[in-house]
Amino acid sequence: MNLKTLFLTNNECYKIGKKITVKGIVVHSTGANNPNLRRYVGPDDGLLGGNTNNNHWNQARPDGRQVCVHAFIGKLADGSRATYQTLPWDMRGWHGGSGEKGSVNDTHIGFEICEDGLTDAAYFAEAYQEAAELCAWLCRQFSLNPIGDGVIIGHFEGYKRGIASNHGDPNHWFTKYGRNMDTFRAVVADLLDGVKPAPAVPAALPLGNQTLFRVQVGAYGQRVNAEATEAKIKALGHDAIITQEGNLFRVQVGAFGRRANADDLAAILKKQGFDTLIKEVKP
Numbered sequence: 001m002n003l004k005t006l007f008l009t010n011n012e013c014y015k016i017g018k019k020i021t022v023k024g025i026v027v028h029s030t031g032a033n034n035p036n037l038r039r040y041v042g043p044d045d046g047l048l049g050g051n052t053n054n055n056h057w058n059q060a061r062p063d064g065r066q067v068c069v070h071a072f073i074g075k076l077a078d079g080s081r082a083t084y085q086t087l088p089w090d091m092r093g094w095h096g097g098s099g100e101k102g103s104v105n106d107t108h109i110g111f112e113i114c115e116d117g118l119t120d121a122a123y124f125a126e127a128y129q130e131a132a133e134l135c136a137w138l139c140r141q142f143s144l145n146p147i148g149d150g151v152i153i154g155h156f157e158g159y160k161r162g163i164a165s166n167h168g169d170p171n172h173w174f175t176k177y178g179r180n181m182d183t184f185r186a187v188v189a190d191l192l193d194g195v196k197p198a199p200a201v202p203a204a205l206p207l208g209n210q211t212l213f214r215v216q217v218g219a220y221g222q223r224v225n226a227e228a229t230e231a232k233i234k235a236l237g238h239d240a241i242i243t244q245e246g247n248l249f250r251v252q253v254g255a256f257g258r259r260a261n262a263d264d265l266a267a268i269l270k271k272q273g274f275d276t277l278i279k280e281v282k283p
Contacts, residue, residue, distance in 0.1 A: 001133035002082040006041055006048075008058045013068035018092040022142045023107040024151040025135055026096050026158055027184070028069065029170035035116040035123060037074040041084045048084075049077030057086070069095040073130050074114030081126045083111075083134050089141070096158050097165025104163045108153075109138060115173060124177050132184060136191035146188040147254075147265050154181045160235070180239035182254045189261040212281045213262035214252040217274040223249045236272055252279060 008014050030040070038048040042056030057068060070087045087093055095110030096103065104110070111134065113127050139146050146152050150161065156171045158164025174180050217240075218229040226242045226249035233240040233253060240253045253269065256262045259278065266276040 001130060001137060002080070003085065003134070003137070004045075004047070004082055005085045006045055006058075007088070008041075008068060008086045010058050010060060011062070011068045012060050012066060013094045014087060014091070016092075019090055020092045020106055022090055022109055022138075022144075024104075024109070024144065024153065025138055026104055026108045026110040026153055026155060026164070027113070027131060027135075027170055027181070028095060028110060028155050028167075029113045029173050030115050031169060032115060033117045035075045035114045035127075037072055037076060037082065037084055037114060040072050040074075040112070040114065041086060047076050047078075047082070067094050069093050069112050070109045071111035071134065072114060073111065073127055073134065075123075081130050083130055089138070096155060096163070097167075099159060099162040099164055101162035104153075104158045107163075108158075113170060113173075118173055118176055121177060124173070128174075128177075128179065128184070129187075132187040132191060135184075135188045139188065139192055145264070146192060147185050147261060147268070149268055152181070152185050152188060157181060182239040186254055186256045186261060189264075190257040193258055193261070211257075213254075213256045213259050214279045214281055215254050215262055215266045215269060216250055216252050216277040216279045217269060218251040219248045220251075221247060221249075225249075226251050233269075233274075238269075250279075255281075 038051045040057050041048055042051050042058045044050050068087060070089055070093050071083055071085045073083050076082050089109055092105055093110050096105050113131055116123050135152055144151050154171055155164055155167040155169045159166050220226045229251045230240045230242055238253050240251055243250045243252060254262060254265050262278050269276050
């Protein structure tokens with residue numbers, strides 16, 4: 001992780017300076033075709049490069065909106081990747097909005113990954129890895145369990161939980177390259193365990209060539225039954241897949257490099273009413 005700091009001191013959010021008790025992390029992506037950090041972070045510190053439009057977020061209300069996040073991930077002027085911390089981690093950000101059950105801003109750190117045109121697999125792989133390393137570092141700082149219920153979530157998952165506004169990020173980007181929030185949380189968990197994560201390039205491949213452990217929550221003779229269980233899992237904020245082995249359709253959750261992390265997720269799913277089985281998937 002290439003972590004740097006440039007607080008958005010002119011943003012209204014920073015000036016209010018409300019503190020929170022950090023309980024989790026929200027992953028966002030910008031939804032704009034611009035991977036350059038200088039679009040959002042400023043002024044230029046000699047690494048970012050200049051923003052001739054002066055539309056970065058170091059102003060009271062960027063683009064007329066009350067928005068502010070704790071960090072951005074993207075490209076420096078030389079094309080290398082970096083993470084810029086833009087708010088103190090324990091300061092309440094304006095990143096997730098609210099839902100019928102409250103606001104994720106009150107409990108979670110939020111960071112944005114600067115999107116490109118969603119066609120560059122190499123950039124996606126680098127940004128995905130940087131985001132995972134940031135989350136692992138934050139989990140260490142705040143003693144967070146990366147696969148705990150509601151700890152690391154995408155903005156879209158916050159919406160499903162009723163604590164964030166209706167956005168689809170970063171799922172629309174992750175799924176283009178065979179990733180989802182469960183695979184992301186798995187990489188973070190493996191980083192915390194000191195295990196080198198699966199190779200990120202080429203990003204189109206599902207987690208590289210390592211042996212993986214998935215949590216199976218059902219096996220059915222008819223696909224429609226598997227789809228019903230898949231829907232229940234997704235309604236609880238997990239990402240699930242259906243695999244077919246012979247005449248059986250299996251519903252599986254997560255993809256971990258370490259068996260212990262799959263066991264942790266299985267324990268969560270058991271509490272949510274599912275029978276679980278750990279499946280070892282070999283390359």
